[in-house]
Amino acid sequence: MTPTTTLYVLNLAVLLAVALVGVYGVLAKKNIIKKIIALTILGDTVNTIAIYLGYRVKNNPLPPILPYLHPTQQEISVFASRAVDPIPQALVITAIVINLAVTAFLLFLAVKIYQHYGTLDYRRILEKMRR
Amino acid sequence: MSPEIALLIMLYLGLVSLAATVKAIMDRDLVKAIAYSAIQSIAYAIMYALLLAPDILIVYLAVGAGIYPVLMLYAVSKTRRYEEDGSE
Numbered sequence: 586m587t588p589t590t591t592l593y594v595l596n597l598a599v600l601l602a603v604a605l606v607g608v609y610g611v612l613a614k615k616n617i618i619k620k621i622i623a624l625t626i627l628g629d630t631v632n633t634i635a636i637y638l639g640y641r642v643k644n645n646p647l648p649p650i651l652p653y654l655h656p657t658q659q660e661i662s663v664f665a666s667r668a669v670d671p672i673p674q675a676l677v678i679t680a681i682v683i684n685l686a687v688t689a690f691l692l693f694l695a696v697k698i699y700q701h702y703g704t705l706d707y708r709r710i711l712e713k714m715r716r
Numbered sequence: 717m718s719p720e721i722a723l724l725i726m727l728y729l730g731l732v733s734l735a736a737t738v739k740a741i742m743d744r745d746l747v748k749a750i751a752y753s754a755i756q757s758i759a760y761a762i763m764y765a766l767l768l769a770p771d772i773l774i775v776y777l778a779v780g781a782g783i784y785p786v787l788m789l790y791a792v793s794k795t796r797r798y799e800e801d802g803s804e
Contacts, residue, residue, distance in 0.1 A: 599730035
């Protein structure tokens with residue numbers, strides 16, 4: 586394994602570890618706002634992994650932006666052989682905005698739950714619902 | 717920038733965001749947890765710059781370090797700052 590491959594796999598492992606910590610936070614934490622924080626961290630980590638898989642390690646990658654108005658055939662072929670994958674970036678920029686809207690809605694629900702039940706611990710909320 | 721250097725800086729930023737995530741999940745003070753998650757967001761934003769995604773860097777800096785903490789601090793100001801231990 587070359588050093589570049591080792592670094593690539595190591596980075597992926599660190600990102601997956603962050604995603605695992607986020608899953609633990611969503612599942613095991615009792616406070617609802619803490620769950621929402623963990624959910625945003627999890628979503629951002631998955632977005633970052635998607636962009637990371639579109640990264641190109643070989644021969645000095647370029648950003649996926651064509652800087653010429655009327656490119657020649659040779660400029661296009663150089664761009665296609667060196668630029669990173671633009672499709673994950675286009676999808677992730679949508680996902681970030683959707684995550685923002687979902688988070689705002691969940692925080693609104695958390696504030697309403699607190700006003701109704703007087704607590705943010707989901708076990709105590711379940712107790713009060715059964716009563 | 718050569719991809720090896722970019723991957724090395726990214727490894728450092730990944731470890732920073734791992735530490736910030738663990739602190740954010742474990743802290744009982746919600747305001748501190750929000751601050752740690754903002755640190756993690758800034759590390760991810762620099763990561764996007766290294767991964768050659770400048771448009772996402774712009775959007776994510778505004779969303780991750782600006783709007784998320786403001787929304788969450790607003791929700792915390794309407795509710796409780798400290799996590800309950802659930803023993804009552």
